[in-house]
Amino acid sequence: MTLTQADVHNVAFSKPPIGKRGYNEDEVDQFLDLVEDTIAQLSEENETLRHQVKTGGGVAGGASAADLEAARKEVAAEYERQLAEANQRAEKAHREAEQARQEAAEATKRAEAAGESSAGKSSGDTESDTTMKAARVLDLANQMAERLTNDAEEEAKKLVDDARSTAKKTIDDAEAKATQLRTEAHRDAERMRTEAKTTSETQLTEARERSDKMLREANQKAARRLTEANEEAERFVNEAHSKIAEADAQAERTVRQATDKANALQADAERKHTEIMATVQKQHQALETRIAELRSFEREYRTRLRAFLEDKLNELSSGNIEDEAQSNS
Template sequence: MALTPEDVLNKTFTQTQFRRGYDEREVDDFLDEVVAEMRRLVKDSDDLRAQVEDGPTSGAASTGSSSAAAATSIPGDEDGDSAATSAERDELSGRVAELEARLQEETTAREEAERRLAEADDAAAGADAERAEGDETARAAEVDADERVAAAQARAEEAERAAQERIEKAAADADQAEADASARGEAAAATSGSDQMTAAASGEGASASSLIALAQRLHDEHVAEGQSQHDKLLAEGQSQHDDLLAQAQTRHDELVGEGTSERDRMIGEAEEQRSRVLEDLNSQKASIEQSIAELNAFEKDYRSRLKEYITGQLSTLESTGVEVGTSQQG
């Protein structure tokens, strides 16, 4: 079936996958069809020229000579047009290859930018994870500090209870000694019936008074010692409690500060990298869109020029056929 200008105008190609453009093999096959049709037209023109040159009558020869002269210029023109078309085709093919190479480079660059964007998102997620880990560490340190403070308070309370028990025991011993001394004094007074016994009772009473004074002194000493020990243990417990609480708060503040600083730094870096990647993507997108527009313009221009060329060849062939027919009729 002969190739017509409408076939060239309405020809479509299969779009390639993963990149913009058309299947190179289909384009080459179609161009081969165009070349074959052009060669057929040139052959028909040569045959008609040969018929004109072999005309039987002198008038036909005369007319044919002029037609042949006109036809003689056609092969040269056709050869020139064929060479120009071949050069133009090579130029256009080279331009297509160049645009496809640029498109491939832009696609590769876009994929690289998308990969870098994914890495930036991963870095941001890692920063969030590290921030959460820092917060968890700070909470654990705070809990540990609270536990240590509670333990110190428990030890202080235990020491206070022990001191109170010692004070109560010393007071009980003093009271018992005082009671024993009073009982012994009363017994001595009841059994005394004479002056000698009275003197003995007086000596015994003095001894009881001394014992009571000793017991009171011991009681006071034990009470004072217990109170001193109580105050000492309470002060030590409070001091240890304050130290532990201050250390825990300091450590908590350090961890929170470090975690916040690291989080802000990593988030800032991730955001900066993400902005750069997005800027690169937008730039590459604009470049790819420009390449696609150039390819579309090239396709449209190529179709138009090819249609004009084939139409011109067909017109030349029809004109040659009309001249040959006129010569034969003459």
């Protein structure tokens, strides 16, 4: 049965028989107050540890995943924008080159038409000059178109390379930040595990020390009361012997009374000793039960913490594998 704060607060001890001495009520109340305060303190410390475990581990891991996802989305958007801009410039350059080719072809056609129309009016030298001019115009147009095309392709390649470099740098920074956050999360989890272990060991040590102290005090109190009972019995016996000289009958009666009273006191002292030892044994068993509960809590806490960290590591590993697969596809 688990001992709670309410159990200690509501416990009631039976009164001794009339004429018999029992426990000191003030001492019993002080002991119960001490046990109640101890259980309340242990409950508060356990609640604090549970709160630290719930709120300490998941924050860093979630922040790292969110930051990494946001950084990747930002890089993807920037890469798409720069790639679209490069494609637009390349298409514009191609259009300008095509337009230059068309203008050169039209100029050639006009030159040929002009040469044919003036064939009857001009000499052979004039026709040759016109043909050479048309060829130069076509050559210049082709050179301009080729230059524009090359410039557009180089600019597009440069924009794509810059976008890829920026994306790689941003992703590397995000992964470095995620690694740092994971490292901090592991460090915080290890620190909390160490603190919980230290607190648990401290509580176990304090519980053992309190148990040993109460057991020693109970043994000392029982021994003191037994000694007092023996001394009182011996005193009554001595008084009885001192009255033997007055009258044999009175002496015998007094001796019997003293002996009976001494035996009663001896029996009462032994009974009190037995009751005290039984109470101390119950308290010792209750403390041992509490120690076992703390050990069980420590094992459960370690198991939950290990499972929590493994789940977070698996989530991070699964997220990285899916992101790499998407980037490769």
